[in-house]
Amino acid sequence: MSQLLSLAMPSNARTRSLVTSRGDFAVVDMASDSSTHPVGTVVMVPGFMGSKEDFLPMLLPLGRAGYRAVAIDGRGQHETGGFHPPTAYAREELARDLVAVVDALDAGPVHLLGHSYGALLARVAVLQTQGDTSLWRSMTLMNFGPAQVSELQRDRLNLLISVLDTMTLEDIWPYLDIQDTAPSDDVRDFMRSRWVANDPNHVKAAAEHLLTELDSTATLATLKLPKAIVSGSPDLTWDPDGVTSMAQSLSAKLVTMPGGGHSPNIHCPEETTAALVAFWETISTY
Structure with missing residues (x-):
C-alpha cells in the first residue's frame, strides 16, 4: 500500500465513472x-491495497509536461x-479490464x-495483447520485480489470506501498521475507508497473484514495445x-529513485515524472 501524504x-x-464494455470504472x-x-495519455494502475489516489502527486507535473493522465x-x-x-x-x-479502459x-x-501489483497486471495486459501498438505507446513497471514478492512479503500475504475467511476488512484494518504513519486525520480516514471498500475476493486474489507470479521476462523481451522500469529504494x-x-533483460530504461521507497509516485513525484517524460520523449510522436 502506498503511504499517502496528501489528497490534494x-x-x-x-x-468520474468511465463506462467501458466490461463495466464502469472509477477514475481520476x-x-x-x-x-x-x-502530447500523450498516461493510464496509471495502482498497486495492492492502493487506489487511483496513489498517483495524485504526479498529476501536476504530468499536466505541465502536456500529458493527459488517467x-x-x-x-x-x-x-x-x-x-x-x-x-x-x-x-x-x-x-482485459485494462484493455477495455483504453478502448x-x-x-x-x-x-x-x-x-507494484498494478505493474503485474500491466505486464499481463501487454503480453495478452502481444504489445499491440494500437493500445500501448509504452509500458512502465514501477517497483515491480520479475516474479513473486520477497520472502518477507510472502509471509505477510499468507497471513492476510489466512484470516480473510474469518475476519472482515474492517476487523483487519487495526492490524495494518501503515495506518499509524498517516500524516493527517483526513488521510488516515481515507486510507481506512478505501481499504474497507475493497471486495475481499479482490484482496485475496491480488495477494495470491503476488505469491504465485511467474517470471515472464523472456517473453516480454520479445515485444518491441518501449519499456521502462522505475526502481524506488529502499524497497523490501x-x-x-x-x-x-529484469530491466537489462528487457533492454528497458532503468530509472532509479533513491529515497522513493516502494512508492516513488508518492515520495519523489516530480523527479519520477521528469524521468518518465524524458523517456517518453525518446519515443516517436503520434
Missing part, C-alpha cells in the same frame, strides 16, 4: 495543461468496488504505467538486484 487534487482533474481524469492536443481503481478496488466471484479476479480478466478512453495508444517487496536484472 489539481483543479483540472476530476473523479486530468486534462493536460496544453491548449492544443495533449488513474483508475481496478475491479473490486476502492470506488470501483462491488462484489464479484473469485473467477472475476483471474489475472487475464483484470488484464473507452479512445485516446489512441497510451503510456501504460503500473505500480522485490529484490533490487532482480529488478535491475
Whole structure:
C-alpha cells in the first residue's frame, strides 16, 4: 500500500465513472495543461491495497509536461468496488479490464504505467495483447520485480489470506501498521475507508497473484514495445538486484529513485515524472 501524504487534487482533474464494455470504472481524469492536443495519455494502475489516489502527486507535473493522465481503481478496488466471484479476479480478466479502459478512453495508444501489483497486471495486459501498438505507446513497471514478492512479503500475504475467511476488512484494518504513519486525520480516514471498500475476493486474489507470479521476462523481451522500469529504494517487496536484472533483460530504461521507497509516485513525484517524460520523449510522436 502506498503511504499517502496528501489528497490534494489539481483543479483540472476530476473523479468520474468511465463506462467501458466490461463495466464502469472509477477514475481520476486530468486534462493536460496544453491548449492544443495533449502530447500523450498516461493510464496509471495502482498497486495492492492502493487506489487511483496513489498517483495524485504526479498529476501536476504530468499536466505541465502536456500529458493527459488517467488513474483508475481496478475491479473490486476502492470506488470501483462491488462484489464479484473469485473467477472475476483471474489475472487475464483484470488484464482485459485494462484493455477495455483504453478502448473507452479512445485516446489512441497510451503510456501504460503500473505500480507494484498494478505493474503485474500491466505486464499481463501487454503480453495478452502481444504489445499491440494500437493500445500501448509504452509500458512502465514501477517497483515491480520479475516474479513473486520477497520472502518477507510472502509471509505477510499468507497471513492476510489466512484470516480473510474469518475476519472482515474492517476487523483487519487495526492490524495494518501503515495506518499509524498517516500524516493527517483526513488521510488516515481515507486510507481506512478505501481499504474497507475493497471486495475481499479482490484482496485475496491480488495477494495470491503476488505469491504465485511467474517470471515472464523472456517473453516480454520479445515485444518491441518501449519499456521502462522505475526502481524506488529502499524497497523490501522485490529484490533490487532482480529488478535491475529484469530491466537489462528487457533492454528497458532503468530509472532509479533513491529515497522513493516502494512508492516513488508518492515520495519523489516530480523527479519520477521528469524521468518518465524524458523517456517518453525518446519515443516517436503520434
